[in-house]
Amino acid sequence: MYKTIILGTGPAGLTAAIYLARANLEPLVLEGPEPGGQLTLTTDVENYPGFSEGIMGPELMEVMRKQAKRFGAHFERGWVKSVDFSERPFKLNVDTLGEIQAGAVILSTGASARMLKIPGEKKNLGRGVSTCATCDGFFFRNKKVIVVGGGDSAMEEANFLTRFASEVRLIHRRSELRASRIMQERAEENEKIFWSYNRTPVEVLSDGKKVTGLKVKNNETDEEEVFEADGVFLAIGHIPNTRFLENAIDTDEDGFIKVEPGTTNTNIPGVFASGDVQDRKYRQAVTAAGTGCMAAMDAEKFIEGERIIDWSQNLSEGQT
Structure with missing residues (x-):
């Protein structure tokens, strides 16, 4: 049982991990088959704030990963085969870990660019x-x-x-x-x-x-x-990495996760989405990181709200 689980280790997932770890919510970060997301396929990144001389994509992802680990985020390799968001705690079936549970989940699995699948590409x-x-x-x-x-x-x-x-x-x-x-x-x-x-x-x-x-x-x-x-x-489109969800959450006609405008809230309370998996317009590392921050803050607020409810119920039942 984990307080929070983050799926994905691109800019969105790693930013969420940094914020949740600093909030003592001990996030488990599940790394898929391509840790770091699309930035690991990029050489020079010159438009990410804070790096005046630019930085290599894989290096940027490694720096963010180390930062999350420093605050206590825990990383595991694994492929999520299925999820059950019908009740809390949420259940995730991971090929390397079996069934694990979480109080809140952040989906940051990204989107993959459609490729031509031709020689030399x-x-x-x-x-x-x-x-x-x-x-x-x-x-x-x-x-x-x-x-x-x-x-x-x-x-x-x-x-x-x-x-x-x-x-x-x-x-x-x-x-x-x-x-x-x-x-x-x-x-x-x-x-x-x-x-x-x-x-x-x-x-x-x-x-x-x-x-x-x-x-x-x-x-x-x-x-x-x-x-x-x-x-x-x-420029032939992107495919959101949401197949594993199998209709467990609301998506649009192309598979991008729907979120409440101005938030990262999905239609399932306690499940949040950040990064390219819910962004079909901007698809930038810095915007993904921004929504990762939003998702972490939304998750923290959700968990804190539940603590307040539990505390209030305990008082009404005469418990201390």
Whole structure:
């Protein structure tokens, strides 16, 4: 039985761990198969406050982990197979620990960027392949980049990248975009954006150190082409890591956890959500950390409120 359990060790989960540990709520932090979240796939992080010279993504996560441990957070490796939020204490079935219980739970399992699953993609993450223009666009000043996607996110990322890149080529596998008309028009009016429809990415090309281009198949002719580029940005959506919840909590149509506006409260009292698992808009390390702080404070308030209720009941029953 634990007072609080945190699922996930990205910026949201680790920030929640720091706050809960300092509040003497002795959090158990469950690390999944990829401790540190998406930042472990990032090289230089230059937009996280407090690091004037920047910091490597994995290093930032390790610093935050050590900080949480210093205040008493306990870490365990394990994959949550199922949860039972129907009554308290909440029950979690973990592959390495069996069934464990908690008075409050913070869900910070993040969201995974959709990948193309083509050769050269995974090994070049951080070497020119990116899933976040806001995070990495600065590194491509005066360089050619490619954006893969056809939705609003792709249009937004392409427009953002024109602030830095000399040329942005948008590649989409269909003949028509899925993006809203207003987002399409903004991109079409940008002289730095070039369009390649009916192209399916086949392979990310590199010289062994950095990306050099993208090989695609022309869906109309079946011929292969190579577009030279210094970076390839994937803008084909994110998948929230919520499958294990199996409808135990309210989510939207894409699986992102719903929270009460202005809080991290879910529809289950005592269960809170922070970070990218409930944020489909910003998806930044600093915003994830902010909601991790909110979740810890919401959890502390919830637990403290229960203590007050128990204390009041004891008095009414004549107990001291």
